Amino acid sequence: MAPQMLLHQINYLLSEHPWIVGFRWSTIQLWGSTWSFLIFSIATYLAASITLHLLLYLLGRQKPVPLGPIPALHSLLMTLLFVTIFAGTLSSAAAEIRDTRWFWRRSKTPFEWLLCFPLGTRPSGRVFFWSYIFYLSRFLQIFNTFFSILRHRTLSYVHLLNHSTLICMSFLWLEFSQSYQVLEILLTTLVFALVYGYRFWTEIGMPKANFPFVILNFQFLLLACNLVGHVWVLPLHFMKGGCNGMGAWGFTSLINGIVLLLLSKYYVKVTRLSKQRYLISLKQDKKR
Template sequence: MWSFLIASITASIAISASLNVLLRLRLKPVSLGPVPALHSLAISLLSATIFAGMLASSVDEIRDTRWFWQLNKTPFQWLLCFPLGTRPSGRVFFWSYAFYLSRFLHILRTFFTLLRRPGSFSVFQVINHAALVLMSYLWLEFSQSFQVLAILSMTVAFALVYAFRFCTEVGLKQETRRFSFVMLCRIALVVTNTAWHVGLLVLHFWKGGCNDMGAWLFNTVLNSFVLLLILNFYEKGAMIV
C-alpha cells in the first residue's frame, strides 16, 4: 500500500509537470468536450454516496457498540476520539477506504486544467491533491481519530462544489460566480476541520487518550502547510479552482 501511494503521488506530480512543459510549446488549449463536466458530476455523486454511507455506518456502529462505552462518553465524543487500540476494520473504515480511493479521481482535474489552459500550472493544486491523498491514507492506515467527522465534512463540501462546477460547465451557472462559491466552501471546510482538531485535542487530554495522535500531529502540520498555500495563492489571485 505504501509503495502504491508513493508511486501514485510521484506519477501524478511528474505527469502534471510534463504536461505543463509540453503544452507550453503548443500554446493552444485541448478540447475535452463533455469530459470535465462528466468528471465533476461523477465526483459530486461519489462524494454524496460516501457521505451517506459513512453517516449510516457511523449510526449503526454507535448503536451496536455503545453498550460497552464508558457512561460519560457520548456519540459525538466517539466520532472525535476513537478508543486506544482501534483497528482499521469494519463498516466505518470501508467508507474511509472508499474516500481514500476517491481522492485519485480528484487528481484528474489537475490534468483537465492544464489541457484546457496551457501554462496554467498551479503548484498549489498539485500539492493540495497530493496532500489530501496522503492524509486520507494516514487516516485509514492508523485508524486516526476524528476521521469520520472530517470525511463527512469534506464529502459534503466536494458534493456541493463539484455539483456547482458541473452546472457551470454545462452552462447552468455563470462562470464568474464559481470562484466565490468554491472559496466559500473552502473556508467553511477549514473552519469545521479546525473545530474537529481542537475538539480532538481537548478530548485526548481530558478523557485519557485518543487513538493515533502521532498521525494527527503529522496531519496537523500538513494541513497548516496547505492552508498557508491557500492564503498565499488567494492573496496573489493566482489560485485555480
C-alpha cells in the same frame, strides 16, 4: 416499493451489507494499501502533471485542448460519489455507535466518539469501509489537474501539494485508525459534493458566479471547520483516556494549517487580480 421498504434497502446497502460490516484494512487484499503504492502514486501524479505542462509549453500550444463533455461527466461522477460516501459514512457511524456503545459509553458520548476513537481501535468495520472508498476517490480527483493543464495551461504548486497531501492524509487515516476522520469525511464530502455540483452546473453551460471565489470559499469553510475539530480532539485525548492515531492526527493538523495558509495567499492574489481587471474594465467603459 413503499418508502419505508426503500429506505430500509438503502440503509442495508450503505451500512449493513456484509462487505461493509466485514471490511478490514489489509496491505495484502486491498488495492492501494501499501506504503510503496502511496509513494509511487504521488510521485507518478507529480511527474505526469509536470511532464504534460512542459510538453504543451514546448509544443507552443496556446489554445485550450478540447475535452468535450469529459469534465462535465467527471464532475457529475464526483458529485454522485461524494453524496454516496457522505450518506454511507453517516449511516455507518450511526450503526457503529449503536453496536459498540456498550464498550465506551461510560467514558464518551456519541459525539465524543466521533472526535476520539478509543485506544486500540482497529481499521475495520463500517466507517473504515467508507474511509477506504473516500481514499480511492482522491485518485479520481487528480484528473482536475490534467483538465486544468489541458484547458488553461496552468499548473499551480498549491494544486499539486493539495492533491498529494490529501491522498497521503486519507491513507494515514486508515493505516493508523486516526481519530476525527469520520467528521472530517462528512464535512469534506459535503463540501466537495457542492463544489463538484457547481462545476457540473457550469460545465453544461448554466449561469455561473466568479468560479475561483466560489471554490475558495468552500475550501476555506472546510479547512476552518476541520481545524476547529482537530483542536477539540486534544482535551478529549488528555482527559478521556487517550485517542487513537494521534501521530496521524498531528500530521493531518499540520497539513491542514499549511494548506489553509497557502490558500489564504492564493486568495489574496486572486482578489488583487480581480480588482485590477475590474478597474481596467471601468476605465475602458469611461473612454467609450
